Amino acid sequence: MKNILITGGAGFIGSHVVRLFVSKYPECRIVNLDKLTYAGNLLNLKDIEDRPNYGFVKGDIADGPFVFALFEKHAFDAVVHLAAESHVDRSIANPMEFVHANVNGTVNLLNAARKHWEGSFDKTRFFHVSTDEVYGSLGADGLFTETSPYDPRSPYSASKAASDHFVRAYFHTYGLPVIISNCSNNYGPNQFPEKLIPLFIHNIIQQKPLPVYGKGENVRDWLYVEDHAHAIDLILREGGVGQTYNIGGHNEWKNIDLIRLLCKIMDKKLGRPEGTSVNLVSYVRDRAGHDQRYAIDASKLQQELGWKPSLVFEEGLERTVDWYLGNKDWLEQVITREYLNYYREQYENR
Ligand code: NAD
């Protein structure tokens, strides 16, 4: 593959995928298409922006004529599709934005790929990056496998499930060469401080309350973002057309246990007495429809393609904390008026 379109490359996971591809494949041209919503930030790619094999295009994946013209211009032979609205709490407040980006945007990209790749489906790939949240919520036992039934329960996961269904429909109906991955919760550098880990790191720095939803007993399976990027690279190169791969960290944490560990690491790094940050924990009203537990069985990916996570969580979390403490200017730059308004609406009177 020579011309690779990565959508959502200015976001959290996308920026790590773009950096990996630009560095690893100097012979390929990598085009990053991103709308630069509140979550997209070109600072994430400052270190590689001048590389000769990298280009950035600002635009909306749901804009039909624009996306068709981009395919015309660049003759992409692979798409790695990450652009999406990605935060569950925002989806509860504004579901329609999620339909626009995640459903209309994905179908629009599929249409462009289908038109431009006609006659060359054997030399092209459409990689759709999705989430384990499409499978719904687990009880105390069990893991999501690639054959778990879809049971999305938030507007975010419903929009991602719809996009997955369209991607599969284009494979079965038109033969479009697609691959899908469903990954568990990511963490690491450059994650926008609306998600649990960076939000709490930011609040601990500021000594602001840590708003734990419900009793803090929900469980998530955490994967370091660079491990996800490497899995995407591997699956794009070696995954089977029409196949789905689950990606996960074998790393389940109850929210409150994760928060206690984070508080301990932060106290140490900030030179504060142990116990300072955990005192900031404030139990607040639960998220509507809060999924209890996500956990991934990634054995297909491990057995077929030899992938496994490279980092233990304690090490990844410490690396993540170090990155945020060393990049306070990044945090300050994303704390815009939009963020402050969002924060007020989301957390005041909760
Ligand atoms: P993010 O919110 O950090 O980044 C999303 C990017 O998409 C942003 O740069 C944004 O500007 C861009 N974007 C949004 N709407 C767009 C549009 N209409 N046109 C063009 N660009 C648009 O998200 P993320 O956490 O990096 O997630 C990336 C992908 O991975 C998403 O598809 C998400 O569903 C999936 N995923 C995320 C996680 C996770 O834990 N974050 C886990 C599994 C899967």
Ligand code: TYD
């Ligand atoms: P989040 O990072 O939003 O990811 P997702 O909901 O997609 O898994 O949330 C992770 C967990 O942390 C989830 O159980 C909700 C919880 N949470 C809080 O308790 N407080 C918060 O302020 C946020 C953002 C999340």
